[in-house]
């Protein structure tokens with residue numbers, strides 16, 4: 001396909017989204033859907049899966065029906081589309097009658113481009129009728145099943161509701177169906193094709209592996225400045241430093257400037273003009289150092305970023321892959337360093353909780369966010385290959401990278417099953433203890449001089465047990481601990497747990 005100025009797909013991409021190029025894997029999927037072919041698109045998180053089904057709706061001026069598992073995520077997408085002026089809506093049980101009527105009217109008038117549905121909706125008679133009407137009206141361009149791995153019991157997120165989607169293919173003959181996921185495990189891929197009954201699908205699989213990135217993760221020293229300066233000294237090209245809050249972004253930019261490193265701050269709280277200046281500085285200077293919150297990144301494409309440094313634990317493996325992925329786009333070696341502290345998860349957890357969880361969908365979002373945080377902490381505290389662990393967390397199987405800190409200098413590990421058993425046994429008798437308190441009690445057997453160090457060590461062990469999903473934490477912020485079913489099994493019959501302290 002040509003990609004010159006006369007290329008209609010490139011023009012549509014530019015017109016509706018303002019982007020000049022497709023990301024790898026996007027164009028073939030869009031083309032296949034426009035040609036009426038089923039697709040399986042396995043693109044890494046942040047790879048731009050949603051565009052694959054959004055663009056066909058816009059190019060055709062028709063409707064694409066999107067099945068997606070979480071109301072919260074659907075609403076995020078809908079508001080993103082609306083901000084771009086693209087008519088989109090989400091049909092869910094929480095809609096009031098007038099909203100619902102309005103939605104159906106827009107549908108009848110062929111005014112919607114994207115309609116999002118939860119899988120359980122497909123069961124209802126009303127939705128089936130709606131599907132029939134939409135089919136009959138001829139406006140349906142494609143069906144999209146997002147997070148399609150939810151259909152597979154092999155996947156990390158099996159949802160029985162997804163099994164119903166197997167009928168979709170037969171119900172809508174002549175309309176192409178695209179299944180999308182970031183989970184590339186072969187068994188899951190096969191399940192998606194089989195259970196969704198995809199017909200001779202185009203298969204697009206792109207790995208999230210980046211063979212020129214060198215990951216490292218370490219505990220943040222009390223004053224990280226000397227370490228940060230050493231990293232800056234050893235880096236090439238542009239440098240991106242991520243801090244969690246706007247305040248720490250500003251403090252760090254000031255601190256670095258104070259020691260002679262010209263560092264520019266960037267966060268969403270700055271006025272548009274300063275933000276623009278910061279962006280230009282980052283794009284144009286030979287070796288810029290930018291300190292930013294994760295808000296930074298959209299639309300910035302500097303290929304020679306040689307160092308991406310996180311001053312706090314990132315919020316999720318998905319997010320981290322995306323942020324670290326801004327390093328080394330030129331293919332040259334680049335370093336990705338995370339500094340973390342065991343307190344980060346608690347403070348981040350508080351920040352997440354601060355959003356509030358009055359509604360059920362907020363509750364879902366909250367649980368998801370905390371699970372992601374736990375997974376990220378497990379990668380940081382873990383002794384395995386960083387890249388492998390990050391990819392596993394997003395569902396991709398890969399060999400150890402051979403480049404990261406853990407690959408290059410494996411840490412001594414030992415079996416912690418005796419201590420794990422002891423801690424879980426105490427918790428089984430008295431569930432709901434908070435982590436600090438329990439660590440104190442477990443450490444009370446040793447002499448006073450050793451106690452502080454012992455408490456830290458038990459705290460670490462309890463966190464590892466949570467990462468290992470043997471115990472769960474209350475999400476009210478108190479870090480109260482409970483045994484999961486697997487934890488109870490562990491108390492009856494322990495198994496080895498090889499960890500490096």
Ligand code: ADP
Nearest residue numbers: 019021022023043044045046047048049050051
């Ligand atoms: P995924 O669902 O695969 O994780 P998204 O569809 O949410 O990814 O897209 C990730 C980000 O990439 C979004 O901010 C999106 O706007 C952006 N994006 C997608 N396609 C392109 C493109 N061709 N050019 C630039 N940005 C893009």
Ligand code: ZN
Nearest residue numbers: 385401404407
């Ligand atoms: Zn590695």
